[in-house]
Structure formats: structure tokens, C-alpha cells
Amino acid sequence: xxxxxxxxxxxxxxxxxxxxxxxxxxxxxxxxxxxxxxxxxxxxxxxxxxxxxxxxxxxxxxxxxxxxxxxxxxxxxxxxxxxxxxxxxxxxxxxxxxxxxxxxxxxxxxxxxxxxxx
Amino acid sequence: xxxxxxxxxxxxxxxxxxxxxxxxxxxxxxxxxxxxxxxxxxxxxxxxxxxxxxxxxxxxxxxxxxxxxxxxxxxxxxxxxxxxxxxxxxxxxxxxxxxxxxxxxxxxxxxxxxxxxxxxxxxxxxxxxxxxxxxxxxxxxxxxxxxxxxxxxxxxxxxxxxxxxxxxxxxxxxxxxxxxxxxxxxxxxxxxxxxxxxxxxxxxxxxxxxxxxxxxxxxxxxxxxxxxxxxxxxxxxxxxxxxxxxxxxxxxxxxxxxxxxxxxxxxxxxxxxxxxxxxxxxxxxxxxxxxxxxxxxxxxxxxxxxxxxxxxxxxxxxxxxxxxxxxxxxxxxxxxxxxxxxxxxxxxxxxxxxxxxxxxxxxxxxxxxxxxxxxxxxxxxxxxxxxxxxxxxxxxxxxxxxxxxxxxxxxxxx
Numbered sequence: 001x002x003x004x005x006x007x008x009x010x011x012x013x014x015x016x017x018x019x020x021x022x023x024x025x026x027x028x029x030x031x032x033x034x035x036x037x038x039x040x041x042x043x044x045x046x047x048x049x050x051x052x053x054x055x056x057x058x059x060x061x062x063x064x065x066x067x068x069x070x071x072x073x074x075x076x077x078x079x080x081x082x083x084x085x086x087x088x089x090x091x092x093x094x095x096x097x098x099x100x101x102x103x104x105x106x107x108x109x110x111x112x113x114x115x116x117x118x
Numbered sequence: 119x120x121x122x123x124x125x126x127x128x129x130x131x132x133x134x135x136x137x138x139x140x141x142x143x144x145x146x147x148x149x150x151x152x153x154x155x156x157x158x159x160x161x162x163x164x165x166x167x168x169x170x171x172x173x174x175x176x177x178x179x180x181x182x183x184x185x186x187x188x189x190x191x192x193x194x195x196x197x198x199x200x201x202x203x204x205x206x207x208x209x210x211x212x213x214x215x216x217x218x219x220x221x222x223x224x225x226x227x228x229x230x231x232x233x234x235x236x237x238x239x240x241x242x243x244x245x246x247x248x249x250x251x252x253x254x255x256x257x258x259x260x261x262x263x264x265x266x267x268x269x270x271x272x273x274x275x276x277x278x279x280x281x282x283x284x285x286x287x288x289x290x291x292x293x294x295x296x297x298x299x300x301x302x303x304x305x306x307x308x309x310x311x312x313x314x315x316x317x318x319x320x321x322x323x324x325x326x327x328x329x330x331x332x333x334x335x336x337x338x339x340x341x342x343x344x345x346x347x348x349x350x351x352x353x354x355x356x357x358x359x360x361x362x363x364x365x366x367x368x369x370x371x372x373x374x375x376x377x378x379x380x381x382x383x384x385x386x387x388x389x390x391x392x393x394x395x396x397x398x399x400x401x402x403x404x405x406x407x408x409x410x411x412x413x414x415x416x417x418x419x420x421x422x423x424x425x426x427x428x429x430x431x432x433x434x435x436x437x438x439x440x441x442x443x444x445x446x447x448x449x450x451x452x453x454x455x456x457x458x459x460x461x462x463x464x465x466x467x468x469x470x471x472x473x474x475x476x477x478x479x480x481x482x483x484x485x486x487x488x489x490x491x492x493x494x495x496x497x498x499x500x501x502x503x504x505x506x507x508x509x510x511x512x513x514x515x516x517x518x519x520x521x522x523x524x525x526x527x528x529x530x531x532x
Contacts (some may be wrong), residue, residue, distance in 0.1 A: 001316065001319035035324075036330060037212065037327065037330040037331075038327065039325075039327040039330075041324075042376060043376060051163075082376065086242065097160070097161070100160055118351055
């Protein structure tokens with residue numbers, strides 16, 4: 001049963017300023033509970049905005065540290081989830097349900113990647 | 119993976135897992151016909167459950183018209199009607215799912231039947247997948263499942279969660295089934311694959327589901343903790359060529375930290391909801407946690423492991439646990455003390471064909487410098503194991519040139 005890392009990408013420049021609504025958080029909580037009960041969700045968390053983040057880059061043997069926000073990236077990672085499911089189809093099903101929790105004015109991309117193991 | 123929930127909800131109405139599974143299947147077929155046109159509903163599981171429930175209620179109504187016929191089959195005719203709406207209360211489904219768990223693992227069924235039925239109804243595996251996993255012909259497994267369903271029906275096994283004095287034994291049966299499934303994958307008893315990790319993960323998922331369904335049962339968390347910790351090592355347990363890598367030689371950087379963390383968390387939860395001393399699964403998880411805490415093999419706290427095995431031997435005495443205790447004792451008090459424990463086990467009928475007994479005994483003899491006797495033991499162990507990879511390893515150690523991998527006690531694949 002493969003494990004997947006789902007990276008939730010959002011466009012910080014165009015994300016709803018007021019952040020997620022209470023209803024959204026409630027629906028999200030219910031879905032997270034359901035996914036835990038189904039034995040699928042191993043770990044999940046949201047990340048603070050990139051304005052509080054740093055990038056540490058290594059190039060030609062040199063380290064450079066850049067402060068956020070990462071304005072040059074169209075979409076940045078706003079959260080992640082680690083899922084374990086029977087197959088990709090099941091993970092995609094859960095991912096769609098996670099996205100549908102959001103109201104219509106959200107644009108969210110879930111990047112689903114299988115974790116290389118063994 | 120919605121299937122188990124659908125089957126559970128329907129079983130409540132029709133009281134027969136065989137019929138429930140057919141109705142769940144029908145609902146799925148209906149969905150595949152309908153959804154391409156209408157789009158997939160927001161909550162496909164709820165839709166499937168509602169559809170299957172409608173069919174179930176229809177079936178029951180039809181059945182009640184045949185009440186006489188029913189009596190011949192010896193079934194009760196009072197069916198609990200309920201309003202079947204699309205909005206299915208998730209808590210109700212959880213209860214149904216738990217009832218289904220207890221039904222699939224019911225002691226009226228043989229261990230093999232419980233495993234097959236649990237994998238089928240709760241693990242969502244096809245008959246072919248189960249057959250591959252338990253190394254039996256598909257026809258045999260199909261037959262096993264059919265018979266199991268029939269047994270549950272004819273023996274009138276109730277669709278309920280047991281409470282009272284019966285509960286502990288029944289829960290024990292559920293945990294044992296999941297543990298059996300896990301073990302089948304963890305140390306594949308036969309065949310050329312040393313690991314069939316798929317089964318381990320099916321078992322782990324079942325254990326995680328059980329944690330949500332029975333959050334107050336310490337042993338459920340204990341079992342989940344044990345399986346999380348055992349699974350955390352799976353990447354390190356085989357070399358690239360498929361040969362087993364012993365605990366002492368495993369690259370601990372390849373142990374999965376997330377699963378270790380989850381194992382610790384489950385163990386903590388087991389302790390938190392427990393009112394008495396730790397049960398057998400929590401104790402085994404505590405032993406696995408000792409290994410997980412050691413940064414290197416040399417850091418292993420064998421004293422604590424030996425103490426935990428002593429508790430385990432007192433709590434759930436078994437020859438296999440005694441054998442494991444001997445290994446821990448050999449690490450704290452030396453091979454001679456351990457050999458005394460092992461020799462006392464040599465007449466155990468339960469261990470007569472258990473390859474790890476001569477294998478451990480060989481280890482101890484080797485450490486005591488009794489090389490010729492050790493080789494005999496390794497040869498015996500090689501003839502007993504059904505796992506091809508392990509046989510190679512043991513044969514190498516039984517030959518005068520000696521094996522490539524020098525094993526010592528404590529070298530069991532934990």
C-alpha cells in the first residue's frame with residue numbers, strides 16, 4: 001500500500017484575504033476525521049505564509065539565504081498531507097474531496113506524489 | 119475503500135454479510151452506470167451506502183412476504199426498519215463497521231476463514247489478491263469465504279458489538295486476526311519473497327481503523343503501536359538482492375521516522391486509556407519501541423527488553439515468547455543462561471517444527487564455542503523453514519566454511 005505526499009499549492013497573491021472561513025475549517029475538520037477513521041491519513045499540517053519563510057540555496061559550493069515572501073513563485077506550498085492508500089485512484093478520490101471542501105472562490109492545486117520507499 | 123462501510127450499513131438491515139456484499143456490489147455497478155452521466159456525487163460513499171440500503175430494504179420487504187420460507191431457513195423475521203435517507207450519520211456507520219469487524223472475526227470461524235473474510239470485507243481485497251497473499255489457490259480462498267458467510271448465517275451470528283464478559287475474548291479474536299494478517303506479510307512463511315509488505319500494510323490500515331472505532335481499548339492501540347513500529351523497519355529488512363538483513367546489520371537511517379513516531383504515539387495512547395497493567399500487544403510494542411529508540415544496535419537496552427519479555431511471559435505465556443526471552447537473556451547474562459531456557463523448550467510440541475528454535479540454539483552454541491553442534495542446529499533449522507531466503511542463510515551457516523553473515527543472539531529479524 002503506497003504512501004503519498006500531497007502538497008497543497010496556493011497562489012498567495014490571489015488567495016482570499018480573510019483566509020479560510022469557519023465553515024471551511026469545520027468541513028475540513030470533518031473530512032480529516034473521516035480520513036483518519038478510514039486509516040488513510042498519516043499526517044497533515046498547514047504552513048505559515050512564505051513571508052515568514054526562508055529559502056536556503058546551495059549553488060557552486062555557495063550558500064545563500066533569502067527571506068520570504070516567495071513572490072516569484074506563482075503557487076507556493078500552503079500545506080501538506082501524507083496519505084497511505086490502496087492505490088493512486090483512492091488517493092485521488094480523497095484529494096478531490098479535500099479540494100471540494102473549499103468554496104468556489106478558492107483556487108487550490110493538490111500535487112500528489114508517491115513517496116519513494118524501500 | 120468505501121466498500122467496508124457500505125457492506126456494514128447493509129448488513130445491519132439484511133443481517134447476512136453474503137447478501138450485504140452482493141448488494142454493495144450492485145450499488146457499485148449502479149454507480150458506474152450513473153456517474154459518468156450525472157457526475158460523481160460529493161460524497162460517493164454516502165451515495166453508495168444509501169443506494170445499497172434502499173436495495174436492502176426492498177429485499178427485506180420482499181423477504182417478509184416469504185415469511186414462511188424464511189422460517190424454513192431458520193431466520194428471524196423482525197427486521198429493524200429505519201428511514202433510509204441519503205444523509206447517513208457517520209457515527210451510525212462507524213457502529214455498523216465495528217459490528218462487521220466482530221462478525222468477520224467471530225470465533226465460530228476457523229482462523230483461516232477469519233483472515234480471508236476480514237481481508238475481503240474490511241480490507242477491500244479481491245479473492246485473487248487474498249489468494250496471492252495467503253499462498254492458496256484462488257478457488258480454495260473463494261470457497262473459504264463462501265463457507266464462512268454461510269457459517270455466519272446458519273449459526274445465526276448476531277450483528278452486534280459484544281459487551282460484558284464476552285467482550286474481551288471476542289476483542290482478542292479480532293486483534294489476533296489482524297496480527298495474523300500482519301505476520302503473514304512480515305515473515306512470509308513460505309515462498310521466495312522474504313517480505314510481502316502489502317499484507318503488512320493491509321493489517322496496519324485495519325489496526326488504524328480499529329483505533330478510531332475503539333479508542334478506549336488499550337490493546338487496540340497496543341496492536342497498532344506494534345504494527346507501526348514493525349512496519350517502520352520494512353525498508354531496512356531486505357538487501358537489494360532480496361536477502362534478509364538482520365536487526366543488528368540494518369541501516370537504521372532507513373527506518374521510517376514517521377511510522378516510529380506514530381508507533382510511540384499509539385503506545386502512549388494505550389497507556390493513557392489503560393487502567394491496569396499493559397496487555398500482551400502493548401508489551402510487545404514496548405519491546406519494539408526499545409529497538410526503535412536505540413540509535414545503533416550497540417545502544418539496545420537489552421536489560422529492559424529482557425524485563426519486558428519476563429512480564430510478557432507471565433502475562434501471556436507461550437513457547438515462542440520464552441524463546442524470545444532467551445535471546446534477550448543471552449544479551450544480558452550470556453549464552454549459557456539463555457541456553458538453559460532454550461533447552462527447557464526443546465520438548466515443546468508447539469515448537470517441534472519451528473525453525474527459530476534450532477536457529478537460536480545454534481547461535482548460542484556457536485557463542486559457547488560448540489561449533490559442530492551449532493552447525494547441526496543450523497542444518498535442522500534450514501530443513502524446517504519454509505522461506506527460501508532464510509533457508510539459504512541457514513544452510514550457509516551449517517557448512518564448515520561458515521556463513522558469510524556471522525550471527526549472534528539478538529540477531530533475529532525483529
